[in-house]
Amino acid sequence: MASSTPPTLSTAKPYQNHHIHHPHPHRRTHNGHTSLHPPPPRNPTTTKPPNPIPTTVAAAPHHRNPNFTPLSSSKSELAADFSGRRSTRFVSKMHFGRPKAGGSVRHSVSAEEALQQLIRASGDDRLVENVLHSFQLKLCGSDDYNFLLRELGNRNEWSMAIQCFEFAVNRERRRTEQGKLASSVISVLGRLGKVELAKKVFETAVSEGYGNTVYAYSALISAYAKSGLCDDAIKLFETMKLSGLKPNLVTYNALIDACGKGGADFKRASDIFDDMLSNGFQPDRITYNSLLAVCSGGGLWETAMNLFNEMCYRGIEPDIYTYNTLLDAASSGGHMDSAFQIMAEMTAKNVMPNEVTYSTVIRGCAKSGRLDQALSLVSEMKYANIRLDRVSYNNLLAIYASLGRFDEALNVVKEMENTGFRKDVVTYNALLDGFGKQGRYDKVKELFNRMKNERVPPNLLTYSTLISVYLKGGLYQEATEMYKEFKHEGLKADVVFYSEIIDTLCKKGFVESSALLLDEMTKKGIQPNVVTYNSIINAFGQSGETSLSVDDKREIVRLGNGDKKVDNRNEDRIIKVFEQLASGHLNIGEKGSKEIICVLGVFRKMHELEIKPNVVTFSAILNACSRCSSFEEASLLLEELRLFDNQVYGVAHGLLMGHRENVWVHALSLFDEVKRMDSATASAFYNALTDMLWHFGQKRGAQMVVLEGKRRQVWENTWSDSCLDLHLMSSGAARAMVHAWLLNICSIVYEGHELPGLLSILTGWGKHSKVVGDCALKRAIEALLGSMGSPFRVATSNIGRFISPGPMVTAWMRDSNTPKLLVLEDDRAYPQTSKLQPIIL
DNA sequence: CTAGGGTTAG
Numbered sequence: 016m017a018s019s020t021p022p023t024l025s026t027a028k029p030y031q032n033h034h035i036h037h038p039h040p041h042r043r044t045h046n047g048h049t050s051l052h053p054p055p056p057r058n059p060t061t062t063k064p065p066n067p068i069p070t071t072v073a074a075a076p077h078h079r080n081p082n083f084t085p086l087s088s089s090k091s092e093l094a095a096d097f098s099g100r101r102s103t104r105f106v107s108k109m110h111f112g113r114p115k116a117g118g119s120v121r122h123s124v125s126a127e128e129a130l131q132q133l134i135r136a137s138g139d140d141r142l143v144e145n146v147l148h149s150f151q152l153k154l155c156g157s158d159d160y161n162f163l164l165r166e167l168g169n170r171n172e173w174s175m176a177i178q179c180f181e182f183a184v185n186r187e188r189r190r191t192e193q194g195k196l197a198s199s200v201i202s203v204l205g206r207l208g209k210v211e212l213a214k215k216v217f218e219t220a221v222s223e224g225y226g227n228t229v230y231a232y233s234a235l236i237s238a239y240a241k242s243g244l245c246d247d248a249i250k251l252f253e254t255m256k257l258s259g260l261k262p263n264l265v266t267y268n269a270l271i272d273a274c275g276k277g278g279a280d281f282k283r284a285s286d287i288f289d290d291m292l293s294n295g296f297q298p299d300r301i302t303y304n305s306l307l308a309v310c311s312g313g314g315l316w317e318t319a320m321n322l323f324n325e326m327c328y329r330g331i332e333p334d335i336y337t338y339n340t341l342l343d344a345a346s347s348g349g350h351m352d353s354a355f356q357i358m359a360e361m362t363a364k365n366v367m368p369n370e371v372t373y374s375t376v377i378r379g380c381a382k383s384g385r386l387d388q389a390l391s392l393v394s395e396m397k398y399a400n401i402r403l404d405r406v407s408y409n410n411l412l413a414i415y416a417s418l419g420r421f422d423e424a425l426n427v428v429k430e431m432e433n434t435g436f437r438k439d440v441v442t443y444n445a446l447l448d449g450f451g452k453q454g455r456y457d458k459v460k461e462l463f464n465r466m467k468n469e470r471v472p473p474n475l476l477t478y479s480t481l482i483s484v485y486l487k488g489g490l491y492q493e494a495t496e497m498y499k500e501f502k503h504e505g506l507k508a509d510v511v512f513y514s515e516i517i518d519t520l521c522k523k524g525f526v527e528s529s530a531l532l533l534d535e536m537t538k539k540g541i542q543p544n545v546v547t548y549n550s551i552i553n554a555f556g557q558s559g560e561t562s563l564s565v566d567d568k569r570e571i572v573r574l575g576n577g578d579k580k581v582d583n584r585n586e587d588r589i590i591k592v593f594e595q596l597a598s599g600h601l602n603i604g605e606k607g608s609k610e611i612i613c614v615l616g617v618f619r620k621m622h623e624l625e626i627k628p629n630v631v632t633f634s635a636i637l638n639a640c641s642r643c644s645s646f647e648e649a650s651l652l653l654e655e656l657r658l659f660d661n662q663v664y665g666v667a668h669g670l671l672m673g674h675r676e677n678v679w680v681h682a683l684s685l686f687d688e689v690k691r692m693d694s695a696t697a698s699a700f701y702n703a704l705t706d707m708l709w710h711f712g713q714k715r716g717a718q719m720v721v722l723e724g725k726r727r728q729v730w731e732n733t734w735s736d737s738c739l740d741l742h743l744m745s746s747g748a749a750r751a752m753v754h755a756w757l758l759n760i761c762s763i764v765y766e767g768h769e770l771p772g773l774l775s776i777l778t779g780w781g782k783h784s785k786v787v788g789d790c791a792l793k794r795a796i797e798a799l800l801g802s803m804g805s806p807f808r809v810a811t812s813n814i815g816r817f818i819s820p821g822p823m824v825t826a827w828m829r830d831s832n833t834p835k836l837l838v839l840e841d842d843r844a845y846p847q848t849s850k851l852q853p854i855i856l
Numbered sequence: 857c858t859a860g861g862g863t864t865a866g
């Protein structure tokens with residue numbers, strides 16, 4: 016493979032993503048409606064956390080401010096490709112059957128009586144028919160029937176609702192009344208997740224001539240939304256326009272809602288928003304709330320904030336939904352400081368936090384490791400007399416279980432049961448996962464049995480959890496049993512189910528088997544996604560005895576390309592693989608050389624399948640680069656990857672080559688994009704990039720990257736004059752950072768200032784080690800500090816901390832050799848720049 | 857027409 020070889024990928028336009036020069040990439044016009052300037056530019060170098068609270072809420076409500084763009088395009092495409100959604104699956108977020116409150120009392124007393132009798136007749140179609148007949152004359156018009164439909168829906172009586180609808184519509188002559196009934200039942204079915212039935216009703220209604228209304232269309236769009244079927248919703252919307260119907264505000268809102276629930280890119284939602292504006296509709300609170308939900312689903316915290324400010328600017332008062340959605344965007348992105356600010360703000364504005372608010376923020380705290388804050392929020396919640404509901408309890412016990420704090424988890428379960436909530440499948444899954452991760456297989460088996468005894472049926476997630484727990488623990492017999500039971504129950508595997516198994520097999524070194532499963536899932540019509548591929552790419556970047564042999568890698572690429580000869584239609588490869596594992600007949604890939612062409616093959620395959628790589632892919636690739644046998648191989652790999660995405664790989668390649676002066680401006684734009692992402696995503700990016708640079712001796716480049724990350728607050732609270740916190744950093748990033756920090760200390764000393772009494776460097780346990788006590792980061796830092804002859808020593812009280820008295824550091828700094836040791840250089844620089852030029856901090 | 861929960865990559 017030579018770098019001069021043209022890419023075999025004809026469709027890939029080299030440098031196609033080269034949009035980083037545009038001074039205003041966001042600006043555009045839309046259908047002649049000249050829009051607006053981007054929101055006031057934020058200074059990317061600001062060190063202050065962004066203030067989510069609008070500074071000016073003054074303003075004329077419906078007055079268009081020409082300086083304010085609907086955020087719509089305030090986002091370039093990189094982040095969309097690269098942000099890495101929290102989940103690649105959305106259906107799990109569906110909460111069907113949320114009751115709909117009735118509006119004004121327009122129905123008659125008879126309707127209430129009819130409802131009672133219907134409920135009693137539930138399950139018996141003839142009885143239901145009789146009740147309907149007996150009330151036929153007493154019920155007046157669509158108001159009464161709509162009441163019935165809605166209430167039946169609230170009781171999950173969808174079948175009766177359909178029966179009731181058919182009864183009513185057959186006895187109604189007026190088209191408009193028939194249309195109202197249809198919209199009503201479509202909406203009811205949609206809320207219950209019966210989208211196919213809703214569609215059937217809609218189609219019948221259209222063909223019978225009473226369904227061609229904006230209400231029926233909106234109701235079905237909303238039904239699609241609730242099932243996450245964003246594409247169908249948009250298609251229906253187009254059909255509606257073609258048939259000459261004009262959408263109204265509710266239609267637009269439902270459509271934007273569909274984008275959020277269906278996990279669409281923000282771009283799609285903002286296009287709809289623009290379309291809505293250009294058709295003369297003013298967005299209302301629900302429009303903004305729905306748009307905010309799109310942001311929170313897509314991890315777009317800054318966009319969410321801009322939207323929030325924009326809606327305030329337009330004079331739309333945020334309500335509890337607005338705040339809770341905004342909090343979700345902040346919390347899920349790890350911006351907990353902002354989340355607390357928002358909570359304080361909403362209280363001050365008298366929008367009181369409720370159980371949704373709390374469970375959102377508590378979850379965010381737990382996710383970002385702020386356990387204390389999570390628990391104190393629970394107390395605060397109880398103190399404020401907000402009762403924990405099912406979600407809050409499950410949330411809380413999952414936090415304990417995931418930390419292995421089982422007594423506390425089980426106490427929460429008790430409290431939950433005392434409050435009147437039975438354990439549900441979510442409760443059990445959390446407990447199983449927690450015990451499983453700690454290797455408490457006895458408890459896992461016991462819990463699983465209890466679950467069945469209590470008639471809580473295990474679901475896909477239960478089995479998926481159990482199978483991977485057993486696989487990870489090497490209990491292959493049990494894993495096989497679970498899989499057989501799973502199939503016996505008639506449950507359907509999905510992409511997550513396969514991905515988890517594939518990942519586990521890769522991590523254990525059974526790469527050939529995971530390639531078999533990759534092939535099988537595709538044959539079953541389950542498309543692998545970016546997560547599936549990232550697991551595989553990660554296997555290339557992993558070190559140690561489980562790394563792949565060349566044959567393994569070839570196997571992956573071959574299977575990935577779909578040229579599998581064997582056709583075994585009815586064979587279940589999962590069982591085959593598990594049984595082989597159980598009998599010990601599978602080989603672990605031997606430690607072998609790194610064949611970079613294989614990584615490239617997998618990457619190409621992703622491209623062919625139109626699976627967008629994200630920042631985790633990038634990290635995985637960079638880790639693979641770091642394991643290349645030579646600098647040349649790594650640079651070749653990046654060179655090739657530039658053909659897919661020059662912005663990302665061009666920067667990585669340029670920095671690796673030492674083309675710093677030319678590349679840095681591009682790097683800064685890339686960092687700007689990364690800054691839009693949630694903190695975990697952003698830090699992973701910086702960690703991977705720095706690691707690779709450090710690995711190949713481009714240490715000054717690594718240091719520049721790390722300082723840029725620090726400036727942008729990628730790692731929270733990284734340093735002060737007395738303490739350097741490295742616990743969120745990879746080992747390359749951490750080492751580059753140690754140099755930078757010590758240089759800063761050095762300049763303090765040489766400026767004649769006194770150092771603090773005690774200086775410390777925190778490594779924690781090392782973020783990248785899932786093994787407690789592994790301390791890879793700590794060891795790397797220990798070696799570095801030792802090699803420089805520094806006075807830092809491991810603290811006796813905390814082995815993840817290095818300390819030194821200030822005066823000893825001062826003395827060390829005054830040693831004429833020390834400053835030289837601290838300055839980093841690149842091994843390669845093109846063009847050769849003057850060496851030993853100290854970094855300006 | 858609008859808010860929070862459990863699974864996969866790092």
